[in-house]
Amino acid sequence: MTSAADPHRADVAVIGGGPAGAAAAITLARAGRDVVVVDRARFPRDKCCGDGLTAGALRQLEGLGVRPEAVASWQPVDDVWVRSPSGRTIDFPLPRGRGVFAAVARRVDLDATLLDVARAAGAKVLDGHALEGAAGHGDHVRLDVTGVDGGITARYVVGADGMWSPLRRAIGAIEPGYLGEWHAFRQYFADVAPPAARDLWVWFEPDLLPGYAWSFPLPGNRANVGFGVHRDRELPTGYLKSLWPELLARPHVAEVLGPAARPEAPHKAWPIPARIDRAVLSGLGGRALFAGDAAGATDPMTGEGIAQALIGGRLAAQAILATGPTRPARAAAHYRRATDRALLADHRMSTLLTRALRHRAGARGAVRVVGATAWSRRQFARWLFEDEPRAAIVTPRRWHRAFLGRDGAFATDPRVS
Numbered sequence: 001m002t003s004a005a006d007p008h009r010a011d012v013a014v015i016g017g018g019p020a021g022a023a024a025a026i027t028l029a030r031a032g033r034d035v036v037v038v039d040r041a042r043f044p045r046d047k048c049c050g051d052g053l054t055a056g057a058l059r060q061l062e063g064l065g066v067r068p069e070a071v072a073s074w075q076p077v078d079d080v081w082v083r084s085p086s087g088r089t090i091d092f093p094l095p096r097g098r099g100v101f102a103a104v105a106r107r108v109d110l111d112a113t114l115l116d117v118a119r120a121a122g123a124k125v126l127d128g129h130a131l132e133g134a135a136g137h138g139d140h141v142r143l144d145v146t147g148v149d150g151g152i153t154a155r156y157v158v159g160a161d162g163m164w165s166p167l168r169r170a171i172g173a174i175e176p177g178y179l180g181e182w183h184a185f186r187q188y189f190a191d192v193a194p195p196a197a198r199d200l201w202v203w204f205e206p207d208l209l210p211g212y213a214w215s216f217p218l219p220g221n222r223a224n225v226g227f228g229v230h231r232d233r234e235l236p237t238g239y240l241k242s243l244w245p246e247l248l249a250r251p252h253v254a255e256v257l258g259p260a261a262r263p264e265a266p267h268k269a270w271p272i273p274a275r276i277d278r279a280v281l282s283g284l285g286g287r288a289l290f291a292g293d294a295a296g297a298t299d300p301m302t303g304e305g306i307a308q309a310l311i312g313g314r315l316a317a318q319a320i321l322a323t324g325p326t327r328p329a330r331a332a333a334h335y336r337r338a339t340d341r342a343l344l345a346d347h348r349m350s351t352l353l354t355r356a357l358r359h360r361a362g363a364r365g366a367v368r369v370v371g372a373t374a375w376s377r378r379q380f381a382r383w384l385f386e387d388e389p390r391a392a393i394v395t396p397r398r399w400h401r402a403f404l405g406r407d408g409a410f411a412t413d414p415r416v417s
Contacts, residue, residue: 193258
């Protein structure tokens with residue numbers, strides 16, 4: 001690796017070593033570009049997350065060359081249990097015998113593995129080095145990075161540096177006061193009972209809607225346990241903190257975790273941005289492209305963002321490769337179109353479905369409808385975990401007819417309530 005004390009030039013600099021940044025770096029390096037990844041953290045490092053991997057994320061990881069056996073905490077999932085606000089609990093089985101459709105892996109392990117793949121592809125990784133400034137200079141971008149005398153000069157820079165993106169801040173493209181669409185809590189537990197150690201659980205609690213609580217299994221009788229709420233609920237952070245122990249003590253949650261379950265570390269909280277439909281995806285005339293949380297690419301219904309980050313990172317890299325070093329405005333337009341095609345329809349579908357989950361009747365009815373038959377349970381599990389694009393399977397018009405009244409309120413038909 002190039003010494004961090006030397007000036008450095010690259011075709012593309014990637015700020016952020018998480019899934020979006022690693023995906024961009026792998027794609028560019030494999031295409032023969034000189035790529036440097038900069039991250040202020042030293043890897044392996046923890047990232048506050050639910051750790052769930054949908055089928056969409058798994059396909060992206062496979063395409064990037066990530067082997068499950070290389071991720072220490074990799075845990076395949078076969079069954080998803082969903083509890084409605086009324087207390088009805090339904091098992092949604094994922095397909096058997098046709099590969100893995102869902103998995104869980106701690107981000108400390110997954111992100112480190114992704115960066116290892118990026119290194120193997122030829123990308124230079126400068127972890128432990130923070131971005132301090134950025135400016136466009138005609139045909140290149142100049143980046144000031146701690147520990148790199150003379151900075152880094154690159155034709156393009158991909159901002160994959162999270163919701164509080166230092167790159168956005170450096171170029172004046174950050175939105176003051178923005179706190180994200182979701183607020184989430186997470187805590188790792190050890191010695192959990194078989195239900196939590198084996199299967200993935202989702203609880204639609206009446207006081208969290210349209211958010212939910214979860215338990216995602218990890219190897220060694222461990223689990224990632226947490227909850228997420230939408231910011232528009234206007235619940236104070238102090239209340240959410242006090243809610244956490246009370247939520248864990250609820251009988252149906254405690255029963256799944258088991259009497260021996262114990263926290264391994266303090267809980268952590270983090271904001272989740274979900275506004276890819278409104279996000280500005282480029283800056284500096286197209287020489288800066290944003291992906292992952294820096295682009296607000298999280299799913300607005302589930303809060304899941306790993307698949308979207310991987311897709312965004314790859315699309316940013318492909319836009320740079322397709323348009324070349326001298327046409328940044330065209331690269332930005334290419335990236336915007338590709339992102340809209342890949343993510344916008346599902347984003348809008350999830351936004352629509354969130355409306356049905358805002359009320360107890362909506363969440364209760366939705367769980368009842370999708371759990372009505374063995375076929376509907378199997379198909380819903382595939383849909384929920386993005387085995388196919390959500391918007392390609394259920395269109396907004398069909399969802400309105402099935403679940404929503406003409407005014408957008410949840411249907412009162414007793415068959416679905």
